[in-house]
Amino acid sequence: MTIYLPAFLDDCTLAQRTKLFKLIMKSQSQDEEAIHIFNEYIPEMLEEKKDIWAQKSRKFQNEYKDPSYPYYTDLDGRTQKYSKKELISIRAKNKRMTQAVLTAKRNYESFQKYDALWNEIKEKYQ
Helix, strand or coil: CCCCHHHHHHHCCHHHHHHHHHHHHHCCCCCHHHHHHHHHHHHHHHHHHHHHHHHHHHHHHHHCCCCCCCEEECCCCCEEECCHHHHHHHHHHHHHHHHHHHHHHHHHHHHHHHHHHHHHHHHHHC
């Protein structure tokens, strides 16, 4: 059987992952390569998901604009007022960035569950 790890781990349910992990661990002598791959892949992906979450958070912190304060200072030092269209655009961008951070956080937390599940099943069958 061939498993495409990124697609499989992103698309299948927790029950399907549990079943696969158990099948791999039950036949350890035949699946030594698969066990080795999972032992390397899962921590790598966990670290990658954490980095993505950190990047999205930094982007949010650096690019967030407060739409409740409708004034800004231009390059000449004059205070200007945002137009309604600009405020709507700012709110939409803030919302997209917030959603990106929350999605990255959820992805990281769900992958933490996979890591814990893999380690639990590994301990059980060794």
